Amino acid sequence: MTLKAEEILERLKERLGDAILSYEIKEYKMGVKKPRTYQEIWMEINRDAFRKAVEAIFEIDYPHLHFITGEDVGEALTMIYSFGVFHSHPWGEVSIVMKLSLPKDNPVLPTITDLMIGAETNEREIREMLGVEFEGLKNKRHLFLPDDWSEGKYPWRRDEYGVEDMIKHTHKSVREIRKQRGEQNG
Amino acid sequence: MAKTTYYIPVGPIHPALKEPIRVEAEVEGEKIVKVDVKRGFAHRGIEYMGMKRNAIQTLYLSERICGICSISHPYAFVIASEKALGIEAPPRAQYIRTIIAELERIHSHILWLGVIAHEIGFDPLLFWTWKGREKVLDILEAITGNRINYAMYMIGGVRRDLKESHIKALRDMITYYWEFTEHMKEVFLSDPVYKARTRGVAQLSKEMALKLNVVGPTARAAGIRMDVRQDIPYDAYADMDVKAIVPQDIVGEARGDAYDITMVRLYEIEQSLDIIEFCLDNLPEGKILAIPNYVALLNKIKKTEGEAIGAHEAPRGEVIHYLKYDGTRDGPAVWKVIAPSYNNINSWAPLLLGAEVADIPVVVAYIDPCMCCNDRVAVVEDSSGRLLDYSYLHKKAVEKTRKLEKELGVRR
Numbered sequence: 001m002t003l004k005a006e007e008i009l010e011r012l013k014e015r016l017g018d019a020i021l022s023y024e025i026k027e028y029k030m031g032v033k034k035p036r037t038y039q040e041i042w043m044e045i046n047r048d049a050f051r052k053a054v055e056a057i058f059e060i061d062y063p064h065l066h067f068i069t070g071e072d073v074g075e076a077l078t079m080i081y082s083f084g085v086f087h088s089h090p091w092g093e094v095s096i097v098m099k100l101s102l103p104k105d106n107p108v109l110p111t112i113t114d115l116m117i118g119a120e121t122n123e124r125e126i127r128e129m130l131g132v133e134f135e136g137l138k139n140k141r142h143l144f145l146p147d148d149w150s151e152g153k154y155p156w157r158r159d160e161y162g163v164e165d166m167i168k169h170t171h172k173s174v175r176e177i178r179k180q181r182g183e184q185n186g
Numbered sequence: 187m188a189k190t191t192y193y194i195p196v197g198p199i200h201p202a203l204k205e206p207i208r209v210e211a212e213v214e215g216e217k218i219v220k221v222d223v224k225r226g227f228a229h230r231g232i233e234y235m236g237m238k239r240n241a242i243q244t245l246y247l248s249e250r251i252c253g254i255c256s257i258s259h260p261y262a263f264v265i266a267s268e269k270a271l272g273i274e275a276p277p278r279a280q281y282i283r284t285i286i287a288e289l290e291r292i293h294s295h296i297l298w299l300g301v302i303a304h305e306i307g308f309d310p311l312l313f314w315t316w317k318g319r320e321k322v323l324d325i326l327e328a329i330t331g332n333r334i335n336y337a338m339y340m341i342g343g344v345r346r347d348l349k350e351s352h353i354k355a356l357r358d359m360i361t362y363y364w365e366f367t368e369h370m371k372e373v374f375l376s377d378p379v380y381k382a383r384t385r386g387v388a389q390l391s392k393e394m395a396l397k398l399n400v401v402g403p404t405a406r407a408a409g410i411r412m413d414v415r416q417d418i419p420y421d422a423y424a425d426m427d428v429k430a431i432v433p434q435d436i437v438g439e440a441r442g443d444a445y446d447i448t449m450v451r452l453y454e455i456e457q458s459l460d461i462i463e464f465c466l467d468n469l470p471e472g473k474i475l476a477i478p479n480y481v482a483l484l485n486k487i488k489k490t491e492g493e494a495i496g497a498h499e500a501p502r503g504e505v506i507h508y509l510k511y512d513g514t515r516d517g518p519a520v521w522k523v524i525a526p527s528y529n530n531i532n533s534w535a536p537l538l539l540g541a542e543v544a545d546i547p548v549v550v551a552y553i554d555p556c557m558c559c560n561d562r563v564a565v566v567e568d569s570s571g572r573l574l575d576y577s578y579l580h581k582k583a584v585e586k587t588r589k590l591e592k593e594l595g596v597r598r
Binding site: 145 | 225226229231234269274277280281396397398399400401410411412413416417418419420421422424425427428429430468470495497504506508510519520522524528529531532577
């Protein structure tokens, strides 16, 4: 049995109460000959309720983790988790996209690897790319970055911990580089 | 006490690997007792680069994430962009996109069948399957102009139309592949040696597959009916009822081993042929781009504040992109790419434990890994550990080209 986005949201509200700061159900129409719609739940939650929210999702249905990502928004980090519940049902998968704000002076979240071991890859990537610490994550080795990567440098950060000073030419065109160096075209 | 285990490192550079990854195994006799997988040898920081470029440049950059399924990433990117922008591709473009994606699935699956045959030491089969793969590559070249990196998709449509001659060639191709796949099924699925070599190898239970978060054929072989084309359909897939191909529907039970995954991939080729046929029979007329003017499109992106996720079922599994337009620049402010191998490599360590050394290639090849997809800061060092800068590398490259030109007698 599958649940509709509204019913899932109801259940999450029951469990989380005030911890849901805002929510939205997005609807997308797909198809040409016989268009149908599917829904996605987008919600912002309080960081303290993160673990409870994940547990609530796991109670509804064992989800598929789409991705974990984050953004440096200046004074804080916005973490984005996306789970898909009721996958393997035609037109039934509902994506639950959960956002939470993490202060930069305490970027710690509980791990979800005890519920889903496959999430280790995602958490290790976020840990090295954004500098978020996951409590309970056992394997803390670098995933993509080399083992001798400089400490305290996180490629996705936009502050002093970022890698702007390490990157020279990846985002410039050849013309820009030549101009900068005072070279003639050719 | 004497040492009973030995350490075998495989990769990152190894004659048996086509792409760089490192598997470190500790073996006791023939049995693997400890495994560690290291990835990241092909990480190029593509997401970082994308966040510095405009959306159209990023779209073609995304095509270069993977060299095999080069349309999968652009597909997820255009779906996410269209959802964020609130535009819809014209019906004809939606059908053309689906056709190209399915053509790619056919060539990718046949490629895998060849690779697995090679990994178990059956090279004539590799050459035979890859000979059969040429046909679909020719069709792709005829339609898009390239065998790989087709540059076909655009946010809100496609860049090239299908001509009558293409449609005829596609119909011929469908007939050819029905016969060829039938033949492949016979060769792979009824061969006792193939069966002996793959049955029970790399076996993944349904429960483990869920916990490891694996996707695509790897999950389906374990019996999970998950397929983005069925769960959250898009484009022409939404007009037909795509059903996930699982072994229990074919032979009554799913064992999740290398034999089952072969079966899933073979039947998916037939499913792709059906999908292409449906698209050709129902191909709508009309324009192919929602916003034909690229400057107008970029302006619209610049004015859009919005975020969305876009998913596509690539040959290896779910490709999912998250992107956010912040209304200040014409490219994504945040871009996250998840490729199927990112999740599927999770299965290596548990599967290799207890397996035999000779099974390493099968377990590794079983998920059809794609390192360039999985890894996405280029630091080049010489032997003393010194950082080599761009101008030095460029100078070296020019020197080498000149030297080669001289040796070969090429005149400029």
